[in-house]
Amino acid sequence: MSILEQVQVIFRDIFDDENLVITGETSAKDIEDWDSLTHIQLVTKIEKHFKIRFTLSEITKLKQVSDLILLIQTKQT
Amino acid sequence: MISLSSLWFTLILFSAPLLLVHRTKYRGEIFLIINGALLLMSVGTLQRALVTLAWILIPYYASRTIKFRKYLIGALVLGFIYLNHYDWIIESLGIPYLFAFKILGLSYILFRQIDFILNRSSYLKSSISLIHYLNYLLSFYTFLAGPILRYERFVEDIQHPNDPSKIDVHKQLHRAMNGYIKVFVLSAVLSIWATSAYRSLMVQFDGWMFLWLCITNALFIYFNFSGYCDVMISMGKCAGFNTEENFNKPYLAQDLSDFWSRWHMTLTHWLTDYVFNPIVQTLARNERFSMDGIQVFAFMLTFLIAGLWHGTTLNFLIYGLLQGIGVTLSKLYQDHMIKKCGGRKQFRAYRQRLFVKIFEISVTLSYVALSFVFFGFDVLALWR
Structure with missing residues (x-):
């Protein structure tokens, strides 16, 4: 499974929506429930899943899914 | 001095756009002179000025070393508790107050400093300078009551201000005037009502009077604070600052x-x-x-x-x-x-x-x- 697909599984779980489809451009504007509370839930779940750690300033700078995927890629290498 | 009711402050508030949007090359320097002058006029005694200076400058230099940053923030928080006279903590620990001069606007300065220190390593080299840092902490638009800006966004506003020709000055002035009305008419009346309700409660407790206190106080805080932000955000826009909004119904x-x-x-x-x-x-x-x-x-x-x-x-x-x-x-x-x-x-x-x-x-x-x-x-x- 690609990183995007794995992230999508996590998004579907957090937002409780089995039909949710995300792309690189998906941002908080596109998902109504994506607020600061669900944002940190996403981050901690992604940290666990990919076994990586984000710093404070990295978390605040995540604006859309592509930022997240890029960050996961850099952390994994 | 840094208050909407001060004549000097009002003069500066309305003349700053003229000084700040035309000579954009020296925008940071001009802004620092204005902020520095306002701070000097409000700081009071020499001791207070020295404590303020040390509080502002030491973290700027100390945060250059990444490993110091956590301790620096810890020290700032402890210093904040001490300088702001949290008596129920300081006195219960039996610590005497020495050189504990209250620094004007310290609560907001502290939060801005933490933002700067924590993110310093992620900033572009060109965006870190003492002038930007001082303006960020002392910007008179947000000095006393926010909104709480972020360093990066603030530097962006200094380096690349809004094009003044694209700003609807009429609209901004209208908003500023509404802000003045909120602060000096609506919240002034509400403040009188709330204070007199509180005074009568001090004499004798009464449920209805407490309800009246709740209503007038809640409206007072809203009109006062949001009115202040209206003035600051709109006048800041005229000077090329894109300050974040602080209230949304x-x-x-x-x-x-x-x-x-x-x-x-x-x-x-x-x-x-x-x-x-x-x-x-x-x-x-x-x-x-x-x-x-x-x-x-x-x-x-x-x-x-x-x-x-x-x-x-x-x-x-x-x-x-x-x-x-x-x-x-x-x-x-x-x-x-x-x-x-x-x-x-x-x-x-x-x-x-x-x-x-x-x-x-x-x-x-x-x-x-x-x-x-x-x-x-x-x-x-x-x-x-």
Whole structure:
């Protein structure tokens, strides 16, 4: 499974929506429930899943899914 | 001096756009002269000036070394508790006050410093300079009461200001005037009503009078603070600053977490980034804790800190606790209703019904008004 697909599984779980489809451009504007509370839930779940750690300033700078995927890629290498 | 009622300040507020938008090459320098002059006029004694200078300059140089940053923030927080005279902490520890001169605007300076220190390593080299740092801490638009800016965004506004020809100056001046009316007419009257209600409660407690205090105080705080922000944001726009908004119809919030996403929004964002998120992130690494439990704990601690940041008395501790409890309750309510309605979408649709809306807004507003009394008045004194 690609990183995007794995992230999508996590998004579907957090937002409780089995039909949710995300792309690189998906941002908080596109998902109504994506607020600061669900944002940190996403981050901690992604940290666990990919076994990586984000710093404070990295978390605040995540604006859309592509930022997240890029960050996961850099952390994994 | 840095107050809307000061003649000097008003003069500076209205002439700053002329000075700041034309000579953009020296924008930072000119802005620093204005901010420095205003600070000098308000600082008072020489001792206070020296303490202020040390407080501002030491972190700038000390934060150059990454490994010092955590200790630096710890030291700043302890220094904040000491300089702001948190008597119930300092006196109970038996520590004497030496050189504890109160620094003007320290609460906001501290939060801006933490933002700068924590992110310093991620800034572009060209955006870090002492002039930017000093302007960021001392910008008269946000010095005393926010909105709480972020360093990066602020530097962007200094380096690349809004094109003045594209700003609807008429619209901004209209907003500033509305802000003045909110502060000097509406909130002035409400303040008189609230204060006289509090005085009569001191003589004899009465339920109706307490209700009147809750209403007038809640309206006073809103008009006063949002009016001040209206003036500062709109005048800042005329000078090329794109200051973030701080209010979004807060008294129409449908639960307390909704309220905090509409009230003093820049503070909520700051607390989310630098208090709430780190707590959740750290605790979530431990498998023993459930996400719900972690969030409730993080709500309570975050709002406790927010309460204490606002003021030094125990009233602010209670204010913070009430916010923490309120946000926790609204989260439990949301979770319960999402299950009951059969999903998030269905719950959102349910909340759009007129009666549900009116009910939720009334409950939230009543809770907020009750908790805000602890913010505006020494409520604990009524029971002493």
